[in-house]
Amino acid sequence: MPTPSMEDYIEQIYILIEEKGYARVSDIAEALSVHPSSVTKMVQKLDKDEYLVYEKYRGLVLTAKGKKIGKRLVFRHDLLEQFLKIIGVKDENIYNDVEGIEHHLSWDSIDRIGDLVQFFEEDDQRIEALLEIQKRAGEE
Amino acid sequence: MPTPSMEDYIEQIYILIEEKGYARVSDIAEALSVHPSSVTKMVQKLDKDEYLVYEKYRGLVLTAKGKKIGKRLVFRHDLLEQFLKIIGVKDENIYNDVEGIEHHLSWDSIDRIGDLVQFFEEDDQRIEALLEIQKRAGEE
DNA sequence: TAATGAATTTAGAACAGAATAAATTTTAGC
């Protein structure tokens, strides 16, 4: 099992490769707001645990295992963003909150939140009713 | 600002004092599944930061600041438990998930989740509809 | 193809939180 920090790296590497075809140390460092030397160290660990294949100075490629996990992590991240957006959390809080909680929810919870998103997407009146409650709560 | 770990301790101390009138090092250790020596160290830090007053070997009392925060933390924890329960997360996952995410959500998100709980409590049909979606999703 | 600047890696230290083991203090039973 990857640690939360390892998940951050795998997720970000997956996104970078999806977007640009490759993931350089410096890109990863920038995206995660850490120093390049931290990336190198973590990438060595991810190689040892076989989430990716890393060649010193040359770059890295996700393994099948790494890709599979990366894909799920990105899905989870996006779902949580969607969820917070739907229930009306301010944009400025969404990214940090998702970043904080994504590593700490069971897949059971993720699936239930998926159903919940579905629930609201299926019928606009539900969101309307929720907004109504928020207006009421805000006035108190 | 307390760190997540500090929040765990403050929250648990608040609960113990609420339940039994006091919080011994060994009770805190047991409740948080850490060793007593770790509790001592953290309690010293919480004393320095004025969340509580600690007297070596004798015990501790929350300050006004500690009580106020403890109360909010317990409220937040309970709300998140309620939320996961409502959306159908299995009991066996609820505690760990709440424990994991409670320290990482903005109060904006907490408030929106509060509204959401309200939304479902207000009308049983809403929960029914959600259950329906879950049944459907489970069959696929 | 040699030099320079950019990117990467290594080595070592910091930091937070927790563990272990040993020492100290408190509490209970006699």
Next chain:
DNA sequence: GCTAAAATTTATTCTGTTCTAAATTCATTA
């Protein structure tokens, strides 16, 4: 009050992640 057991504390070590600073490798271009 004294002693044994329980609770607590101290001192030290460990783990995981990050940082800094220095060394190395790579890439460009002249």
